[in-house]
Amino acid sequence: MTDQLWAVLAVVLVVLAGGTAALTAGVRRRRPPALPEERPASVATAEAPADTLPPEVDDSDVVVEEPPAVETERPAPVAGRMVRLRERLSRSGTIGRSLLSILSRESLTEEDWEEIEETLLLADVGIGPTTELMDRLRTRVQVLGTKDAASVREILREELLQLVDPTMDRTLRTAQGVGDDGAPHPATILVVGVNGTGKTTTVGKLARVLVAEDLEVVLGAADTFRAAAADQLQTWGERVGVTTVRSDREGADPAAVAFDAVQAGRTAGADVVLVDTAGRLQNKADLMGELGKIKRVISRQAPVSEVLLVLDATTGQNGLRQAQVFAEVVDVTGIVLTKLDGTAKGGIVVAVQRELGVPVKLVGLGEGADDLAPFVAEDFVEALLA
Template sequence: MNDILPILLSILAALVVLGGLIPVLMKTRKNITRYPGTRDANDPVQPRGGSTAVEDRPGSVADRTAPDGADLEGLETTEVPDNAAGLEVIPVETPLPVAGRLVRLRERLVRSNNVMGKGLLALLSSDKIDENVWDEVEETLLLADLGTEPTMQLVDALRERVKVLGTRTPEQVKLLLREELIKLVDPTMDRTLNVQRHADRPAVMMVVGVNGVGKTTTVGKLARVLVAEDKDVLLGAADTFRAAAAEQLATWGQRVGVPTVKSDIDGADPASVAYEAVKAGIDQEVDVVMIDTAGRLQNKVGLMDELRKVKRVVEKLAEVDEVLLVLDATTGQNGLNQARVFSEVVNITGIVLTKLDGTAKGGIVVAIQKALGVPVKLIGLGEGADDLAPFEVEGFVDALLN
């Protein structure tokens, strides 16, 4: 009997670990509540029999049909654990202050593979500016993904100013080019993140985009920005299709002491997880709830309908204050097509532009804003945890012109 007891204790310990009972380090005022299967009549997330796991393959996600958008009764009940199973306990980090991020990002942009500003300065400083030079200016701007209409607008303005200026020193050329680029990028747009807590509820933010642009990483980095601003944050892992997405998000949260609401069921209903995250945020009186969503191709109607439903279900509890679309700057005009579709589905309020340091196509900032009337609010210039910061018009243009 004495020999059997240690064996039984070892088996029990293994089952505890497999059951996902390793607690997450949390910064919020209360522990995350495990929500019961029985709900009140006003809860739109009603039980549904069964749950189908979805493998992490493009075909499985693309072929998934969205729940009926006409009502909310088809949503699954999601068991939300108050832990992050399998995650190692790691020290809580202190994120870099926002001011320090901006300095680093400007330095990285100056050193990046950007030829737009340099090319324009070289062309406009020529001894003779004829039609051939202006053609090269247009070509440079179009290759930088500025877009046809903004390109013509900038060229016309430069033509007029160069004609009036007469003689041109490099300093004069750089000054006029800076002024015109700042006008084009538009400093009048409101780039403030809507993350101020309301009187009775937290601010709610959704992060959307296609597969592979780095949404989960962006949510994690943005959580660091908000923590650096002394905000109480809660993350919602509504990307339930990609393997280990919830654990990845929870790891980002752990690093800055931010909890994550997630489901341990593969292929769980993303709308249900998002709902529970907002409900937990209200219960815990946090400042901001950030919801990570699954990547989806903009031409897949069923998946876009599902994204629309996630937003609608969340709004049963609280208004969605911010919908950020994450775009890869290296995709150029294809990113613009993505932005149009997502904007129609969930009313985009801001753009997060990643990988801006690896491309010469900084003009995509202007093209997206012109097409949608939506500002670029955040930019990422690297893989580091603190390589995400608010977008600054003058800082961006100065970095382009080196």
């Protein structure tokens, strides 16, 4: 009898213990969900000041890497870089030189015009701008009485310039702003684009452009997808005495790095915070989620001043499609066209501006540290005709 009693007791205990475990597991699984990112402004203010990290963002592994106290490089002056690097555009110049030689022929046949069209399309100018330019050239060449070389060149220069659009505002927004509390905050520049387009290199070169203009810069290595990208960026920064905010953990939250970079910039009284991002394109929703979150989190401390989209000029129409995806996801304010030194497809400048309605602000003209130039429409067209 006693044995039976003990057995019943044991069964009751086992059942009770199992029930408790199940309950505990249930509680663990039913933890309250993380706070939604988008909350009404009033609630967000009540729960956390605007300049603190949102609870869903963990920055415990983000570090601020001060540059070592060594002698730093002085980057090359920025003004006139496009003129100085003009010979790097010699391949792009094929388009200008070809057009010039065709237009200079005694009388132009339909075949000549077809050749002009082909030249423009091969240089990636795009169908719309090509048709437009041809119409204008036909009219102007007809009106032109004598066909001296100088007048043909001048007509072509004017028409190409109109296509590249010298009226677009290409200035980088690098001025500090003032917050609601009256405190200054740095300009923040988010750099987006597909991996391999030269994004990290561009952020490094852009830091040098800004340092050459005597601006205080902080870098944010929010491309946490590839740990080497942070090392690469830090090296760029160290060369010119610029601090890099980064995480050593691959896959760390990019928004946390971006937030801490802007915070470090504010604390240091920096003029500009440059944030490199990963921008993986395998899924538009992911991209939108990641870049949207980075932008929102940065905005808690300072509005995003610029979103620069880095595009590889050698990728032509494919690059253009990538650009469109990014433009649908974030408000791109400027384009950086890299590797323009290695391509005859300089017409992409026109095509991308037309497609996105956003100006090309900077161009990459080589692998050297100071081979990034502010884009000047007049200098570009002159280089095409040189």
